[in-house]
Amino acid sequence: MLNPNEAKTVLETALLAAQEPLGLAELRRLFEEDIGADTLRRLLGELREAWQGRGVELVNLASGWRFQTRPEYQQYLERLSHDKPPRYSRAVMETLAIIAYRQPVTRGDIEDIRGVTVSTNVIKSLEARGWIDTVGHRDVPGRPALYATTKSFLDDLGLRSLQELPPLDQISSTLDLAPPTPSSEAPVAAAEAAAATEAPAAAAD
């Protein structure tokens, strides 16, 4: 029977050598004796603790556990490579957001929300990245494909499940339905902080 420290070293070695996140089932196969899932989770938790304060962290993702570099060190790593990876366009990000938050959706659904045609390239680039795939077809004429996000979308964004997506914003005016109150005396700082969404400061002037 391995002692916990040896077991942790085994886990650490396997996770460092792995090319993909490793799930609990895979990690259990490392050991001859049957390690309970709870014990395994505890060991992984301790291992994660042990890596605190390093440039690399152990994270728990949708498809398992993975060692990854901490984002705050990316600026240094970037100096080693010539070009920065490009950011996605607004069209791509908005399409991704709609698929992530409203899945499964058809292209038509996305177009309804965005109010513009969704170009095939946008869908293709998200598919090529492995972030979305077709999970079925809606039973309407044309049988349009239903898109959903994939596990690797969650993995790549460091999430365990869709529940961990950033919560949707309450759109400002929906909160303003209460009868008018002296809230229009909002201090300048507050008005600035919410410049994009707050109406009262300008209206009261």
Next chain:
Amino acid sequence: MIGAAAANDAPLEPGARGPAPAPAAAAGDGRVATVRGEALLEMPPDLYIPPDALEVFLDTFEGPLDLLLYLIRKANIDILDIPMARLTEQYLEYVELMRRRNLELAAEYLLMAALLMEIKSRMLLPRPRAPAEEEQDPRAELVRRLMEYESMKLAAHKLDALPVLGRDFLSVEVWIEQAAVQRLPQVRAEDLIAAWQSLLMHARMTQHHKVTREELSVREFMSAILRRLHGGQFTNFTSLFEVGKGVAVVVVSFLALLELVRESLIEVTQSEPYAPIYVKLAHAESE
């Protein structure tokens, strides 16, 4: 959410506007907007954007909803009480500019223009009194779409702000040999011996008795083997030996093969014990 919005509009308005039999459009009584129940008599000065400054913005809009949201948020208009007349007018100015620049783009924008004008005109129509409570504000669907789009637009920003693999962090992977080198079956020495012996046996059975001396160069055979393997394909071990040419040739061929292995010019593989042995160039691309 929308239902509440439409219903809440009603109690707010009579107080400010009185029991007008036909509630006019927002601009009808001199007001341009109602912000939280307060009448707004003038458009906020920053609502108007000079048309020449517009060109710069045109490309930044992701569509008519985006443009409308911009106009609404820029003017601090309450999204639940949009002054349709002003908004429509301003929107049309933008669309006219876009139409001159980019006809293709304008199609979606024109559709929205038609919708805005339809809503505007519906708001000018007198509303029947009795079912007023249930009747939806003509703007409700537009407001629902605007809010849904804004919500997704903000969500897109948040998603974009999340650290992403490959952009903001990298996965860690220590270098291990198996990852870099293609894993090939191991060949044991005994397998080579066995293969060699079977070749010798074969050679012995078909040997010819020649008396001429041959100058056999291992190097030459090495080149010959390399040439045979040119192209990088797997070649059967036994096919490299011309058994008919006598033991000496087979021996030299075998020596050449061993030498090539020693110099890491070729790879010898076997998928399992007693399976055929295959030979291939170690670095196919160098040929």
